[in-house]
Amino acid sequence: xxxxxxxxxxxxxxxxxxxxxxxxxxxxxxxxxxxxxxxxxxxxxxxxxxxxxxxxxxxxxxxxxxxxxxxxxxxxxxxxxxxxxxxxxxxxxxxxxxxxxxxxxxxxxxxxxxxxxxxxxxxxxxxxxxxxxxxxxxxxxxxxxxxxxxxxxxxxxxxxxxxxxxxxxxxxxxxxxxxxxxxxxxxxxxxxxxxxxxxxxxxxxxxxxxxxxxxxxxxxxxxxxxxxxxxxxxxxxxxxxxxxxxxxxxxxxxxxxxxxxxxxxxxxxxxxxxxxxxxxxxxxxxxxxxxxxxxxxxxxxxxxxxxxxxxxxxxxxxxxxxxxxxxxxxxxxxxxxxxxxxxxxxxxxxxxxxxxxxxxxxxxxxxxxxxxxxxxxxxxxxxxxxx
Amino acid sequence: xxxxxxxxxxxxxxxxxxxxxxxxxxxxxxxxxxxxxxxxxxxxxxxxxxxxxxxxxxxxxxxxxxxxxxxxxxxxxxxxxxxxxxxxxxxxxxxxxxxxxxxxxxxxxxxxxxxxxxxxxxxxxxxxxxxxxxxxxxxxxxxxxxxxxxxxxxxxxxxxxxxxxxxxxxxxxxxxxxxxxxxxxxxxxxxxxxxxxxx
Numbered sequence: 001x002x003x004x005x006x007x008x009x010x011x012x013x014x015x016x017x018x019x020x021x022x023x024x025x026x027x028x029x030x031x032x033x034x035x036x037x038x039x040x041x042x043x044x045x046x047x048x049x050x051x052x053x054x055x056x057x058x059x060x061x062x063x064x065x066x067x068x069x070x071x072x073x074x075x076x077x078x079x080x081x082x083x084x085x086x087x088x089x090x091x092x093x094x095x096x097x098x099x100x101x102x103x104x105x106x107x108x109x110x111x112x113x114x115x116x117x118x119x120x121x122x123x124x125x126x127x128x129x130x131x132x133x134x135x136x137x138x139x140x141x142x143x144x145x146x147x148x149x150x151x152x153x154x155x156x157x158x159x160x161x162x163x164x165x166x167x168x169x170x171x172x173x174x175x176x177x178x179x180x181x182x183x184x185x186x187x188x189x190x191x192x193x194x195x196x197x198x199x200x201x202x203x204x205x206x207x208x209x210x211x212x213x214x215x216x217x218x219x220x221x222x223x224x225x226x227x228x229x230x231x232x233x234x235x236x237x238x239x240x241x242x243x244x245x246x247x248x249x250x251x252x253x254x255x256x257x258x259x260x261x262x263x264x265x266x267x268x269x270x271x272x273x274x275x276x277x278x279x280x281x282x283x284x285x286x287x288x289x290x291x292x293x294x295x296x297x298x299x300x301x302x303x304x305x306x307x308x309x310x311x312x313x314x315x316x317x318x319x320x321x322x323x324x325x326x327x328x329x330x331x332x333x334x335x336x337x338x339x340x341x342x343x344x345x346x347x348x349x350x351x352x353x354x355x356x357x358x359x360x361x362x363x364x365x366x367x368x369x370x371x372x373x374x375x376x377x378x379x380x381x382x383x384x385x386x387x
Numbered sequence: 388x389x390x391x392x393x394x395x396x397x398x399x400x401x402x403x404x405x406x407x408x409x410x411x412x413x414x415x416x417x418x419x420x421x422x423x424x425x426x427x428x429x430x431x432x433x434x435x436x437x438x439x440x441x442x443x444x445x446x447x448x449x450x451x452x453x454x455x456x457x458x459x460x461x462x463x464x465x466x467x468x469x470x471x472x473x474x475x476x477x478x479x480x481x482x483x484x485x486x487x488x489x490x491x492x493x494x495x496x497x498x499x500x501x502x503x504x505x506x507x508x509x510x511x512x513x514x515x516x517x518x519x520x521x522x523x524x525x526x527x528x529x530x531x532x533x534x535x536x537x538x539x540x541x542x543x544x545x546x547x548x549x550x551x552x553x554x555x556x557x558x559x560x561x562x563x564x565x566x567x568x569x570x571x572x573x574x575x576x577x578x579x580x581x582x583x584x585x586x
Contacts, residue, residue: 041454043492051487072462132459159459161452164430171431 004033005228008048009058011038011258012162013181013268014085014209016248017289018058019258020235023251029234030227038257041161042131049214050076056228058084059212065305066133068323071313080210080302080328081218081336082229086294088208088268088287089136089199090184097125097175098194106281109201109376113147116176120154128160128174136178138308139202146377166192180208181268181287182260194276198283203353205292205373207301210328218332226336233295233340240290245269285371292358292371293341295333299349302328303383321384325349343368352381397499398423399507400442402453404430412446412514419510434460444504445494446511449487457494482508489516534572541575544582 005027009015015036021027022034037054039045046063048054057078064078091112093101100122101115119125129136137157144150160168162183168174169192177187178199187193199206211232218225238244249265252258267273271286288294306324310317330348337344346362353375360369375381399422403409409426416424427436433456437445447454482505486493489512495504538560545556564574 040450040452041458043454043458044449047449047487047492051484053487072458131455132462158434159456161430161455163452167431173432 002031002033004035005056005224006035006037006054007056007058007228008037008039008045008054010042010045011260013252013260013265014088014287014289015058015258016239016252016265016269017084017232017235019251019255020238020248021231023255024235024238026234026238027228027231030231032224032227032231034228034231036255036257042134046076046078049078049212052214055217056081056211056213058209060131060134060136061207061210061301062133062135062138062305062309063131064210064212064327065302065324066309068327069306069309069313069315069320071309072133077215078212079215079218079326080212080297081225082211082232082295082297082333083207083301084209084211084232084289084295086205086208086288086292087198087200087285088180089139089178090181090195090273091140091176091178091197091199092169092184092187092193092195093176094169094172094174094193096172098196104196106195106275107197107201107283109143109197110147112196112201113143113376117144117148117150117154120150124154124156125176126156126158126174128158128165128168128177128179130159130162130179132159133309135199135206135208136180138305139199139206140178141308141312143202143376146375146379166190169193182264185264185267185274188274188276195273195281196275198273198281198286200283200285202376203373204285204375205288205294205355205371207297207305208287210297218329218336222336225332226338229333229336230338230340233337236289236295239269240288242270288371293343293345293368294371295337295341296345297328297330297333298352299325299328299330300352300381300383302326303349304352304381307381307383318384325383345370349383352383353378354380396421396423397443397503397507398425398441399444399446400424400437400440401426402433402437402445402447402451402457404428408518411518412511415510415514416507419506422507433457443496443499444507446515447492447494448515449490449492454492457492461494482512485512486515489513490519491515534575537572537579538575541578544578548582 007018009018018036022036027034039048045057049057064080066072067078100119104112104115116125127140140157144155160174162179165177165179165183166187169187184195188195239248249262249269252260252265253262268287271283273281275281302324303321306320307317310320334344343363343365345368353373355370355373358369358371399416401409401412401424413424416422425440430453433453437460445457447457491511493508541560542553542556545559546553560571560574564571
């Protein structure tokens with residue numbers, strides 16, 4: 001009998017490519033039986049990958065980089081074979097903090113950052129994120145640093161499991177949060193808070209989740225890894241057609257392990273969010289699986305994450321960036337997804353944040369347009385020259 | 388960093404919202420030696436509660452979403468907090484793997500030696516393993532009960548649609564399951580779903 005490929009993930013909307021690859025028979029078509037295992041926490045997911053209970057996992061993009069930098073105290077090396085989803089986070093605040101901040105236009109990152117810092121000068125603002133090594137944490141740090149930076153103690157960033165985020169906000173344990181869907185909408189539905197920013201208002205094209213495997217796994221069994229990545233490529237492409245989204249939401253809701261309803265999944269997939277009492281906000285590109293070579297694991301994305309972690313944890317930035325670049329395996333992606341991708345960028349690294357508008361770039365077939373990837377403050381990140 | 392005083396009893400925090408389970412774990416620890424065991428049952432303010440207890444060891448269910456909160460404590464480096472590391476097996480062969488198998492994650496304050504924590508972990512692993520088996524049995528019973536209900540409904544659908552008695556409806560379900568190489572409950576579920584859709 002065929003050995004199923006176990007993939008650990010968290011029950012989140014951005015696990016959609018995994019569910020679609022399994023339920024639409026895309027994995028079967030590649031000769032693969034996918035077994036999805038919903039992990040209870042990010043640390044449990046990491047341990048499942050480490051102990052071999054799962055062969056691959058949907059990981060927060062900073063997790064493999066943090067492990068490569070020796071942060072978090074857990075040995076074991078994993079690498080990012082591809083990006084699974086881009087963007088998809090939301091930042092929300094409690095009614096009390098919203099009152100302290102004053103009016104902020106939804107999606108105005110600079111305005112929100114300044115208002116958060118102004119509020120934090122009077123009393124500390126506590127912000128909940130899902131995990132210490134997450135794009136959520138990175139986006140919040142980036143926003144506040146570039147708008148401030150805050151004085152020590154003004155901002156406290158805390159880990160709160162997303163399913164408990166609305167409760168934590170309601171109980172006054174945190175004043176704000178940055179989470180992935182459905183948990184931001186959950187907080188709004190339950191009246192615990194209002195959304196002020198989508199993650200992409202801070203960084204327009206941030207790698208949110210990656211497909212991670214133990215270092216060397218993909219190279220040891222390239223056919224198996226290739227089948228998985230090709231199935232995920234097809235799933236992401238299918239998800240990029242708006243007409244397929246209602247069915248995608250049904251598929252997600254039908255999977256009992258996810259514990260999600262159609263109503264919980266739809267806002268993120270369609271980019272139509274209920275921001276709060278003020279009503280709906282439409283965010284194009286709120287969550288991307290496919291457009292603009294979303295799955296391509298840019299070396300520069302790994303370097304950006306590593307650089308941010310190195311600055312906060314006092315590590316050597318050049319060495320950290322080199323480690324971050326090594327973790328994002330654009331070379332493997334090229335080899336294993338191969339001809340299936342309509343097009344593949346010519347470069348493996350880019351200046352992050354340089355694109356303010358959709359931009360055609362050098363690619364194998366000359367038909368690749370990258371999506372805007374600007375930071376809210378207009379700065380760019382150029383990775384240090386490699387070793 | 389202050390190393391735990393070897394003459395003092397180890398302080399163990401058990402993060403467990405279910406009161407009965409928490410008591411079972413504490414009893415097992417007390418039976419294994421002289422420890423100061425503190426139960427943190429509420430997930431709200433978990434980080435603060437655990438930090439205030441200043442534990443030498445934290446035991447938490449692997450299946451708890453709150454584990455990431457403890458993970459963060461393990462990173463904390465402010466002078467107010469003592470460093471806590473995820474228990475990584477170095478001294479004892481297979482102890483960490485046994486913990487994971489039993490559904491237990493253990494965080495140990497830096498500087499604690501293997502021989503001091505081994506009896507605690509042995510006791511905790513045994514008890515968590517037992518709890519996990521009980522939970523699995525409960526789940527199996529619940530599922531069997533649910534499947535029973537679905538099969539009864541499927542029988543009802545067949546009896547009504549085809550005008551056949553109960554035993555014949557059951558036999559038909561069984562034959563279909565066997566010929567399709569599926570479980571009886573799966574065939575029954577498919578039939579019930581179809582019947583619901585058709586109204």
